[in-house]
Amino acid sequence: MTALLQVNQVSKQFGNDAMALSNIEFTVNEGEFVSIIGPSGAGKSTLLRCINRMIDTTSGDIIFDNQHVMKLKKKELKLTRTKIGMIFQHYNLVHRLSVIENTLHGVLGKKSTIAGVLGLYSQEEKQQAVKLLDSLGLGEFMYKRADQLSGGQKQRVGIARALIQNPKMMLCDEPIASLDPNSAKTIMDHLKNISKTMGITVLVNLHQVDVALRYSDRIIGINSGRVVFQGTPNTITKEHIQQIYGSEADDLMIDLGDIHAS
Numbered sequence: 001m002t003a004l005l006q007v008n009q010v011s012k013q014f015g016n017d018a019m020a021l022s023n024i025e026f027t028v029n030e031g032e033f034v035s036i037i038g039p040s041g042a043g044k045s046t047l048l049r050c051i052n053r054m055i056d057t058t059s060g061d062i063i064f065d066n067q068h069v070m071k072l073k074k075k076e077l078k079l080t081r082t083k084i085g086m087i088f089q090h091y092n093l094v095h096r097l098s099v100i101e102n103t104l105h106g107v108l109g110k111k112s113t114i115a116g117v118l119g120l121y122s123q124e125e126k127q128q129a130v131k132l133l134d135s136l137g138l139g140e141f142m143y144k145r146a147d148q149l150s151g152g153q154k155q156r157v158g159i160a161r162a163l164i165q166n167p168k169m170m171l172c173d174e175p176i177a178s179l180d181p182n183s184a185k186t187i188m189d190h191l192k193n194i195s196k197t198m199g200i201t202v203l204v205n206l207h208q209v210d211v212a213l214r215y216s217d218r219i220i221g222i223n224s225g226r227v228v229f230q231g232t233p234n235t236i237t238k239e240h241i242q243q244i245y246g247s248e249a250d251d252l253m254i255d256l257g258d259i260h261a262s
């Protein structure tokens with residue numbers, strides 16, 4: 001197993017607030033599907049944002065694809081970010097643009113500013129966008145405005161936009177938090193398929209423990225900015241859930257028997 005991402009003793013403090021992350025330490029291997037779970041405010045989003053340096057850590061080291069992310073200069077950071085696709089809870093699409101234009105935005109990180117501003121995409125890039133949208137079941141919506149789509153469709157555009165970068169890793173920040181159960185399942189199935197068939201590493205923040213248990217190769221549980229569990233879904237116990245979620249654990253009503261049996 002080859003490590004693609006190493007998070008070493010990472011801490012983050014916003015101003016003089018309490019530590020949002022404290023000495024976070026874990027490794028994600030190439031092709032792995034890893035979920036980060038924890039209660040609201042545990043630090044899940046902050047952690048993902050540190051990994052692609054949307055925010056800077058206060059201390060610690062993040063190594064992605066053999067690069068020390070915190071030490072990268074502007075150009076190198078731009079290049080590294082093209083290897084990390086990101087999808088968001090609220091999709092972050094450009095509403096007035098079509099599905100295919102939103103998808104093509106994913107290649108902007110690799111282009112000069114001028115080419116990007118003029119929307120100059122190569123034939124190959126356009127073909128790739130069409131192929132991706134077809135594979136995500138969005139072929140017939142290609143020229144529809146993004147704001148005319150359902151939430152699940154918008155998130156699939158988000159996935160297409162991330163995949164067109166040819167990323168090594170996908171960071172997914174609460175990708176199903178705004179979706180109904182059916183759409184959520186479709187999105188999770190696509191993410192799992194991406195990891196299995198394309199070998200892309202997936203690191204996903206989730207609120208839904210049952211979903212994390214069902215889809216992940218490994219789970220990282222965080223509480224108050226600290227890792228309190230790391231392991232495969234079949235090793236997680238009620239006590240671990242309690243450590244991760246504290247007093248909220250009883251409301252989660254997770255049947256570990258079902259998960260461990262499947």
Ligand SMILES: Nc1ncnc2c1ncn2[C@@H]1O[C@H](COP(=O)(O)OP(=O)(O)OP(=O)(O)O)[C@@H](O)[C@H]1O
Binds near residue numbers: 014038039041043044
């Ligand atoms: N830009 C910021 N400035 C100040 N504090 C912040 C900022 N971003 C996050 N925090 C704080 O850091 C802590 C962790 O927040 P974060 O959003 O990472 O948690 P989370 O686990 O993703 O929560 P949720 O599941 O509700 O999205 C919280 O106490 C939050 O208030």
